[in-house]
Amino acid sequence: GSSWNNCDFETNLCKVLPEFNLQPGWIRRNGQSGMGPPYSDHNGNESAYFLSLSSEMQSSSAALRTSVFLPTDEEHLCQIRFHYWVSQMSRTLMVGLQKLSEDTVTNIWQVSGELRNQWNVNTITINSTEKFEV
Numbered sequence: 001g002s003s004w005n006n007c008d009f010e011t012n013l014c015k016v017l018p019e020f021n022l023q024p025g026w027i028r029r030n031g032q033s034g035m036g037p038p039y040s041d042h043n044g045n046e047s048a049y050f051l052s053l054s055s056e057m058q059s060s061s062a063a064l065r066t067s068v069f070l071p072t073d074e075e076h077l078c079q080i081r082f083h084y085w086v087s088q089m090s091r092t093l094m095v096g097l098q099k100l101s102e103d104t105v106t107n108i109w110q111v112s113g114e115l116r117n118q119w120n121v122n123t124i125t126i127n128s129t130e131k132f133e134v
Contacts, residue, residue, distance in 0.1 A: 028050075036055070098133045
């Protein structure tokens with residue numbers, strides 16, 4: 001059967017993105033925070049929270065890491081659907097897959113600033129015969 005974990009950041013981070021997996025530079029904010037666009041979430045809600053990279057962020061990259069997911073098979077697929085906003089042309093948003101037996105993160109999706117200053121949505125299907133993080 002399918003079980004969806006919905007992650008809306010309204011009260012805190014969620015089970016999928018544990019607090020300790022948040023690298024410096026990421027902040028939880030909403031459109032009313034006075035930090036510039038986006039001024040609302042993907043539904044147009046100005047008070048709804050989302051995760052954002054701080055503008056004071058000096059380093060070249062900052063990661064979000066999920067908790068560990070169980071292996072996938074024919075019955076248990078893993079689909080991750082997320083809304084994203086890219087404000088700077090120079091920035092790239094990447095999704096990587098790390099299997100527990102591997103040290104390296106494999107890039108499975110990325111986007112640069114061509115669809116910038118608007119909310120976009122994407123769904124990724126992940127297949128892994130072993131436990132993994134995204």
